[in-house]
Amino acid sequence: MTDAFLERCRQLIGASHVLTSHADMASYLTDWRGRFTGRARAVLRPASAAEVAQLVQACGEYRVPLVPQGGKTGLVLGSVPDDSGLEVVLSLTRLNRIVHIDTANRTMLVQAGCILQQIQDAAEEAGLLFPLSLAAEGSCTIGGNLSTNAGGTAVLRYGNTRELCLGLEVVTAQGEVWDGLRGLRKDNTGYDLRDLFIGAEGTLGVITAAVLKLYPQPKATITALVATGSPRRALELLSLAQDYCGASLTAYELMSDVCLRLVGRHFPHLPRPFAQEHAQYALLEVSSNESEEHAIGLLEGAIGDALEQGIIDDAVVATSLAQSRALWNIREHIPLAQAADGKNLKHDVSLPISRIADFIDQTAAQLQQAFPGCQLVCFGHLGDGNLHYNVAPAEGQSHDEFLANQAAVSRIVHDSVHVFGGSISAEHGIGALKRSDLTRYKSAVELNMMRAIKTALDPLGIMNPGKIL
């Protein structure tokens, strides 16, 4: 029996771009962390927005649900199909062209399948900066960054992906192409559809291209690692550094003693900046449009004030690019050290900055009561109120045994986040993984509005079903 739907797809984009064999499809079906493998009717690989539109029309006609997919580096099962075998994967990776850089407007027009690093490099070649930066930048695509409103390490100064995008091209659930590729800083002509598609994880339409904002390249970037006694002290330093450095403070990362000990144990070749152990560490990055001296002056000034006021205990300022890289390396090795140490329970939460210290104290107490000795691997983008609040077993406890407590641990963490006015997904999104949490923590009023919008824009329910809602 021939499959009329797949036949149509082959006519539209060529048989070689309609993958159906298990071998061809395998790499599209398993999630980034290897926790889940779905099934698919086919993997479709269009090469243009027009082809995406035609495929979506076919999906509508044959009622075939589709899962848009970019670099597949998401962490919440948002870009892999379910296990029904009824869904098709719509891979955007062939839409990988940087179409145009407008240096005077400081914008770049890119297709959705461009790799983030490719975009960063193209901006740099044009003498400009595309500031979005995150661990997966060598593999993730800008379409995925937009669909999940990705965060990363430069949010403090430049905002989330949403703030870095001026316009979109989207294929709607009806298979029409919406050309919203505006390169405007101000535009008040109706509803903000751009920001609705950004962060919608492909459930309302398929992002096929975007106009991105570019910035002047800083002349110098200087990093420091400081040691302090508590998260509260780290927050005092954040406030001091923001007042002192203004927009020049481009990153502010927190790491607990547990994190540094983990890195030290699994990566003993990495430098140990301090002779003594401290309770908390903060990584500060200052960028200057003026000069290296200016950046150093700002950073040393802020640190000097903080030492004098007793907010911090010790500090190391990198005086070369290599030293800066070494300090960032410590931060970036935390997830790798965790992986080497065995699995743990991960949470990507955000809080009002004023409540983070109390959140950390109270949540730790609740977890210790329920799971005595459990270790908190708490680090993240403190300047954005975003913590990667991960929970590992007690020393000597089996990882598998501890992982069985996933639901109970996450319940404690997320309930606490909710009490403190925070978010259970700061930068990873909801996907299929956190869908049930959403109904626990969102009000009925908000969920109903989201459902009404979903139904209005995707009445057939073919766009990435089972994700978010």
Added chain:
Amino acid sequence: MTDAFLERCRQLIGASHVLTSHADMASYLTDWRGRFTGRARAVLRPASAAEVAQLVQACGEYRVPLVPQGGKTGLVLGSVPDDSGLEVVLSLTRLNRIVHIDTANRTMLVQAGCILQQIQDAAEEAGLLFPLSLAAEGSCTIGGNLSTNAGGTAVLRYGNTRELCLGLEVVTAQGEVWDGLRGLRKDNTGYDLRDLFIGAEGTLGVITAAVLKLYPQPKATITALVATGSPRRALELLSLAQDYCGASLTAYELMSDVCLRLVGRHFPHLPRPFAQEHAQYALLEVSSNESEEHAIGLLEGAIGDALEQGIIDDAVVATSLAQSRALWNIREHIPLAQAADGKNLKHDVSLPISRIADFIDQTAAQLQQAFPGCQLVCFGHLGDGNLHYNVAPAEGQSHDEFLANQAAVSRIVHDSVHVFGGSISAEHGIGALKRSDLTRYKSAVELNMMRAIKTALDPLGIMNPGKIL
């Protein structure tokens, strides 16, 4: 005959807050520029979100359309009722409380009816900055600023109102209160309802409160006025100044020779910074978190480079707050000078910055061909690509005679904006005034999505009907 709907309103919020007499209602019915006076069944003045919700429920039950209103300073007839006499005005001005300032989180929780200046002052008292700044700041309310996504003079550095808001409280068209009052820098838990209500001009729901972002106060702000030969040169200076000053460049305003001549004629007491006339002028503002010397150094450095490269012809740097005020005064007197000169035809447009010079040249040529001798009063927020592109009659021509050409003039300007990839409403919104333009310049795909969202969230069509769509 008693009016059951109004009776219900009186029960809900008290008879003294249900205005029905012509005298009581008059000030709520005429638009800011005095061009249009509508009629209303009543003016309702609730004091809380709960009262707003109850009134919206009553409106739904009795199918009474409502027009949310704040400071009524909008320029596109978005906050006044039509002339049917069937609509009620929902005035938010009694919701005027600054609820809470969280200095550690750098946020402020305000009710929608707070006057912008009241918010600026409260931030300043807390040692922080709320950067939104615009001409109507002494009268406009933050609810209106949010509903129109207001722009102003600080967008270059801090963004539009949308970028200054972290969370909202909204009364939905069903009369439910949505508590989205989050104070989070990162939150990826579903559709971006916040940005959908921002800029929706009250057509999807009524904004009743907001969490606003605050910033460190700069230690010094320095202003300069420069003279140059063309818009193209002014754009070269913008690019140079952005590279040189980075985020310290907090405003960049353009004014044509016609603007300065108008100001000189109607306000002869204002200083004339240059002995000679020049074709274009730009106002630059640089802010520093460090010191006045630092700000002056940046500004003088950028100007020095520009003079050396022949980009600009002359410059005046203000060396005191009084001198800074005097330079801004020239800019701020342009609209007043226009008003004193007689009515003209106003346009609030934005363009990709790279295309502004060509837009100005080509549009001027088209207008001169159609209306020989007409004068272009072109000024605005060049750093945001936003021009107030106003057209006045030729010397000696009667203003009334020229105003009769409104439709033809606006058609030329807006068609040209469209060709250059711009927006016909940069910061004022659509309201009732530009509604028909929207159908000319927006694609059917986009309009259909907007209509689908409107119907999904406001199925009875009671929220500010006839505005935007």
